[in-house]
Amino acid sequence: MISKNKKQILEGSNAIALTIKNIAPAVVSAFPITPQTHIVEDLAKMKADGLASFEYIRAESEFAAASIVLGASATGVRVYSATSSQGLLLMTEVVFNIAGMRLPVVMTVANRSVSAPINIWNDHGDAMAVRDAGWIKFFASNHQESVNQHILAYKIAEKLQLPVMINVDGFILTHSYEPVIIPDDKTIKKYLPVYQPPTGTYLDPKNPVTLGAFFGPNNYLETRQMLHEDLMSSLEIIKEEYKLLNKTLANQGANHQRQKLSRIDNGLIEYYGPQKPKTILIAMGSVIGTILETIKNFKDVGLLKIKVYRPFPAEEIVKIIKPAQNIAVLEKAISLGQSGPLYADLAATVMASKIKKNLNLKNYIVGLGGRDITQKMIKEIIKDAPQKNNYLKFIGKI
Amino acid sequence: MQNNKTLPSKFIFPGHNACAGCGQLVAVQAVMRGLNSDTIISNATGCLEVTSTSYPQSAWGLPWIHSLFENASAVASGISAALKQKKKKTKVVVQGGDGGTYDIGIGLISGMWEREENILYICYDTEAYSNTGIQASGATPYDASTTTTPAGLKSTGSQQVKKDMLAIALAHGLKYAAQSTAGYPDDITNKIKKALAVDGPSYLQILSPCIPGWKMRTDGAVLMGKLAVTTGLYPLLEYTNGQLTSSSITDSFRPQTVNEYLKLQGRFKHLKAKDIKEIQKLANQNIEKYKL
Ligand SMILES: Cc1ncc(C[n+]2csc(CCOP(=O)(O)OP(=O)(O)O)c2C)c(N)n1
Numbered sequence: 001m002i003s004k005n006k007k008q009i010l011e012g013s014n015a016i017a018l019t020i021k022n023i024a025p026a027v028v029s030a031f032p033i034t035p036q037t038h039i040v041e042d043l044a045k046m047k048a049d050g051l052a053s054f055e056y057i058r059a060e061s062e063f064a065a066a067s068i069v070l071g072a073s074a075t076g077v078r079v080y081s082a083t084s085s086q087g088l089l090l091m092t093e094v095v096f097n098i099a100g101m102r103l104p105v106v107m108t109v110a111n112r113s114v115s116a117p118i119n120i121w122n123d124h125g126d127a128m129a130v131r132d133a134g135w136i137k138f139f140a141s142n143h144q145e146s147v148n149q150h151i152l153a154y155k156i157a158e159k160l161q162l163p164v165m166i167n168v169d170g171f172i173l174t175h176s177y178e179p180v181i182i183p184d185d186k187t188i189k190k191y192l193p194v195y196q197p198p199t200g201t202y203l204d205p206k207n208p209v210t211l212g213a214f215f216g217p218n219n220y221l222e223t224r225q226m227l228h229e230d231l232m233s234s235l236e237i238i239k240e241e242y243k244l245l246n247k248t249l250a251n252q253g254a255n256h257q258r259q260k261l262s263r264i265d266n267g268l269i270e271y272y273g274p275q276k277p278k279t280i281l282i283a284m285g286s287v288i289g290t291i292l293e294t295i296k297n298f299k300d301v302g303l304l305k306i307k308v309y310r311p312f313p314a315e316e317i318v319k320i321i322k323p324a325q326n327i328a329v330l331e332k333a334i335s336l337g338q339s340g341p342l343y344a345d346l347a348a349t350v351m352a353s354k355i356k357k358n359l360n361l362k363n364y365i366v367g368l369g370g371r372d373i374t375q376k377m378i379k380e381i382i383k384d385a386p387q388k389n390n391y392l393k394f395i396g397k398i
Numbered sequence: 399m400q401n402n403k404t405l406p407s408k409f410i411f412p413g414h415n416a417c418a419g420c421g422q423l424v425a426v427q428a429v430m431r432g433l434n435s436d437t438i439i440s441n442a443t444g445c446l447e448v449t450s451t452s453y454p455q456s457a458w459g460l461p462w463i464h465s466l467f468e469n470a471s472a473v474a475s476g477i478s479a480a481l482k483q484k485k486k487k488t489k490v491v492v493q494g495g496d497g498g499t500y501d502i503g504i505g506l507i508s509g510m511w512e513r514e515e516n517i518l519y520i521c522y523d524t525e526a527y528s529n530t531g532i533q534a535s536g537a538t539p540y541d542a543s544t545t546t547t548p549a550g551l552k553s554t555g556s557q558q559v560k561k562d563m564l565a566i567a568l569a570h571g572l573k574y575a576a577q578s579t580a581g582y583p584d585d586i587t588n589k590i591k592k593a594l595a596v597d598g599p600s601y602l603q604i605l606s607p608c609i610p611g612w613k614m615r616t617d618g619a620v621l622m623g624k625l626a627v628t629t630g631l632y633p634l635l636e637y638t639n640g641q642l643t644s645s646s647i648t649d650s651f652r653p654q655t656v657n658e659y660l661k662l663q664g665r666f667k668h669l670k671a672k673d674i675k676e677i678q679k680l681a682n683q684n685i686e687k688y689k690l
Contacts, residue, residue, distance in 0.1 A: 026483040027476060055479040059472065060509030067469035067506065071440065071476025074463050077483055079476075097465050203461040203477060205436045205488055210456035212441075212464035214448050 004184040005254040012143050012173040013038030015180050016082075016108055019147045021052045022185040023154055023192065025106075026077035029057040029068035033087040034120045035170035036110040040082055054080075062087035066094035066107075073103040074211055076202030078154065078195040081105070084170055085112035088126045092133075095163075099134030099227065101212055104157035104164075104195075106150070111285070111332075112170040113369040121370020122170040123332035124285065127309075128341045134227050136164040136234060137310040141288040143180040145307070146173060148245060151183065152267070155192050155241050160234055161201075167309075169286040171370070187252040191245055231311040235268060238308060242267025261292065262305075264320065268313040271320050273302025279326040279385045280304050282317075282346065287330065287366070287373050294378040301382055306342070314349040321350075326360040326385040330378075332367040339363050339392050360385065363392045371396055409433060414457040416449040421580040421607035421619035422522045426493075428583035429520060429604075432590025433491065435460070438481075440474040442494035442503060443467035445529040445608075446522060468503040470494050471510040471519060478515040489518065489594055496523040496537035499603075500561050511570035511599050518593045518600045521563065524608040532611040536561040539631075540680065541673055542665045544611075549668035559680070567601040568637055577635040579605035581623025585634055592636070605632045613664020625659040630681040633688045645690035656681050 010018070016039050020028070028047075030040040046052040055072075059065035062083050069079040083091060088109055098105045114125040127137065136156060140146035146168045153164035168174055200207050215223060243266075249255040264271040272292055273280070278300040281291055288305045295301045304320050306313070321327055327350075331340035338344060343363035350359060364381050367373045380398050409430040416423045422445060439462045441447045447464045450457040465473045474492045481488050492510075494503060499521040510517060526544050527533040533546040538556045543549035547556035567575040574596040576589045586604055593600035607614065607622040614622060626632035627646050630653045634646035656678045660666040669677075 027479045029476070029479075053483075055482055057475060057479050057513070060505065060512070063469065064472040064475075064506050064509050067465060067472030068476035068479065070465055070469075071463070071473035071478075072480040073476070074473070075438070075477045075480035075484075077480040093466055094469060101465070203438045203463055205438065205461055208459060208461045210451055210458050210462045212447075213451035213453040213456060215453045219453050 005181055005187060005252060007179050007181050009177050010143065010180050010182070011038065011175060011177055012146060012168060013110075013175065014042055015143050015147050015182060016150060016168070017042035017046065018182045019150045020080050021046050022183065022188050023151065024052075024078070024185065025054050025080040027055045027057065027069060027072035027079045028081070029059050029065040030081050030083065031059050031062045031065045031087060033062070033084045035112055035122075035174045036082045036084040036087070036108070038174060039108060039110065062090045063094060066091040066098070069105050070094060070098050070101070070103060073098075073105050074101065074203050076197045076204065078158070079105055080107070082108040082110065084110045085114055085126045089114060089129055092130055095130050095135065096133045098163050100223070102161040102227070104161055106153045106157050106164050106166070108150070109165055109167050110170045110174045111167050119369040122172055123368045123370070124167070125333050125368070127165070127167045128333040128335070131310065131341060134163075134231065135310065136162055136231065136308065137167060138164065139167045139284040139307060139309055140173065141286050141305060143173065143178040147180055147182060148249070151188055151192060152238070152241055152245050155245070156234060156238055158195050160230060160237065162230060162234060167285065172286040181254050183249060183252065183254040187249065187254050190252065191248040235308070235311050235313055238268060239266050266316065268308045269316045269320065270305040270307060271302060272305070274300060276323045277302035278324060279328065279382060280321055280324040281328045281330060281378070281381065282306065282342070283330040284309060284342065285332065287332070290373055290375060291330070291378055294375045295382070298382060309342070312345050312349070314352070317346070317349055318353045318355060322355055326362070328362050328364055328381050328385040330364045330366050330381065334365050334368070340365055343392070360388070361391065365392070365394045409459040410450070411457045411459060413455060414450040415452060416445065417609050419609050419616035419619050421609070421623060422446060422524060424580040424583060424619055425522055425586055425604045425606045428586035429590050432587040432594070433460070433489070436487070437489045437491055438477050439463070440470045440477060440490065440492045442470035442492070442498035443529070444495035444498055445524070446493060446495070448529055467498055469506055470498065471503060471507045471517070474517045475510050475513055475515055478517055490516065492517060492519045494519070494521055495528065496521060496525060497527040497535040500536035500563050504566070508570065511567070511572065514598050516598060518590070518602065521601070521603040522606040523603055524606050524611055525560070526608065526611050528608045528611050532608070537563070541669055541677060543668060544665070554668060554673050555665070563603060564635065564637070568640060570599070571640070572601055573598050573639055574600040575637045576601070577603045577633070579623035579626050579632055579634070580607055581620050581625070581627060582634060589636065611665070613667070614662055618662060622659070622662065625654065625662070628654045629656045629659045630685040631656060631659060633684060635688055642688065642690055645688045647685055647688045648690055651685070653681065653685060
């Protein structure tokens with residue numbers, strides 16, 4: 001028997017599946033791909049055991065799975081899907097379409113590298129391939145964060161009619177065991193009401209609407225602008241909702257009493273380290289744990305964790321990095337022929353904010369295709385960050 | 399008594415911007431007369447979608463969604479799953495062109511049919527990608543000149559024979575699969591009603607003459623739909639539980655020669671007598687195969 005709002009030791013995928021069951025989507029559809037498989041297998045088993053009442057639609061491809069949840073979402077019900085790597089790339093056309101149609105689809109991406117060469121291990125190449133699709137993108141760095149971000153995702157998605165993707169590092173988070181609290185369905189309901197979109201916004205014979213119409217040059221631009229502006233304004237709402245979620249979970253005895261290590265944590269970013277650091281490392285996802293362990297021994301080094309990558313929380317980031325002289329962006333992705341995508345975002349942010357002319361902004365590409373990121377590498381990066389040399393380095397071995 | 403055929407349908411309104419004389423719109427009108435208001439439509443990208451939903455207008459009186467070119471069937475599965483959770487009996491209908499059906503969407507259609515959902519799939523077969531300028535599709539007939547299979551000094555147009563989509567539908571065990579043409583609007587309406595009565599997936603394929611694609615007179619869509627049937631090239635067919643239960647090819651069928659059909663269409667105007675003989679053979683094969 002699964003205890004309610006009690007700390008348990010769970011596999012990351014199982015924690016996500018249990019959370020989704022308690023969130024109670026009406027329709028789940030997915031196609032198997034490593035390392036997403038455990039999530040969708042767990043959901044199928046819950047359905048088979050009568051523990052969940054959603055429709056579980058076995059799709060013949062990720063392209064179909066994404067289209068199925070698109071159709072269900074357009075019919076006004078809560079939906080869920082999950083994928084990885086090639087699966088996400090196969091979905092790409094639908095992923096863009098879901099955002100353009102303003103459907104509150106929520107999907108987990110168990111992050112994995114992109115082929116060729118084929119490789120099943122973790123990096124963020126898949127998430128970055130759909131960076132510009134118009135989804136809100138969360139990155140989780142541990143199981144509890146992943147669980148809480150899934151709950152938050154539905155609230156934000158349904159409130160703003162925007163799709164939300166929760167990125168969890170393949171294997172590192174999906175296949176590992178950690179203590180975690182899965183808020184029970186009653187707790188979740190206190191925070192996330194039953195989903196009922198407004199009449200006239202979904203497919204309903206009583207109120208016929210046309211969805212997915214043809215837009216000419218006189219109308220298309222405004223729809224993209226609107227989507228962009230709505231994404232940008234979601235930053236404030238995510239912050240508010242994050243607070244509210246934490247409060248609700250605490251009231252229901254479902255907050256994971258971790259020792260608060262970070263100085264700032266607002267749902268968008270989290271900052272660890274001194275108030276006036278010389279060097280700040282910036283990263284996303286599960287590598288945060290390793291970096292945190294490493295910087296313990298450095299007095300003037302801070303760590304900025306990005307939890308929401310799109311929309312990009314530029315203002316929050318500027319506030320944190322202002323005092324620093326050296327910024328090292330550690331990334332598990334590369335925009336081939338340019339730099340890490342997060343680095344490019346940082347560079348644009350620094351430019352626009354005019355914080356420091358001589359800021360040392362450097363990019364370290366790490367962990368691609370599941371390569372271990374060691375404390376030794378991080379120490380090396382901390383040492384290299386103030387050096388005036390190549391701004392972009394691949395750190396594989398030391 | 400009112401003639402049903404001339405009544406405008408309340409599900410598709412005037413104001414779309416299809417070509418004058420569009421055969422697909424004739425077929426759509428007949429389809430809409432067979433549907434009831436408790437219906438949701440999932441439409442593939444193509445002429446019908448583009449010409450009926452130019453924002454801020456829409457010609458649709460039914461709830462209607464368009465997502466992409468190839469996924470209308472999977473979108474319909476999602477709608478169907480949502481309706482199941484809502485405990486609604488609403489009928490889900492998919493509309494796609496031959497490109498969306500025979501080619502780019504076929505994998506997703508196969509997936510949908512496997513799931514045995516209560517969805518009617520309608521293919522408006524213009525025998526080419528009409529919307530993008532009449533490029534060849536898997537439904538393009540042998541020897542037709544299209545913009546990607548142009549007739550030329552060394553070519554008589556498309557060298558592939560039309561894919562047998564009806565057989566593919568039947569291979570999925572569909573309880574109802576049928577074929578009609580824009581020449582017989584009442585036949586279309588009747589088949590829609592029968593398809594809707596089936597519990598499970600059903601398929602209706604409608605030959606929809608395309609004025610610019612077939613290079614024909616703007617008043618010719620219905621005539622061409624009739625000639626396709628009377629020559630045996632595109633018979634009216636109905637399969638119930640896998641058995642051929644109705645066919646325009648009966649003992650009393652006296653076919654017109656295929657030339658009667660071909661000579662009215664610019665897409666075949668390059669053909670010589672020997673080419674036409676080959677097409678006559680295809681019609682003769684149909685007449686054998688679909689005789690009831
Ligand atoms: C993935 C993708 N490839 C290509 C297109 C371009 N495209 C739009 S409609 C169309 C052809 C539609 O042909 P068909 O399905 O036969 O419908 P028709 O227009 O003839 O009614 C094509 C190629 C697209 N929209 N999406």
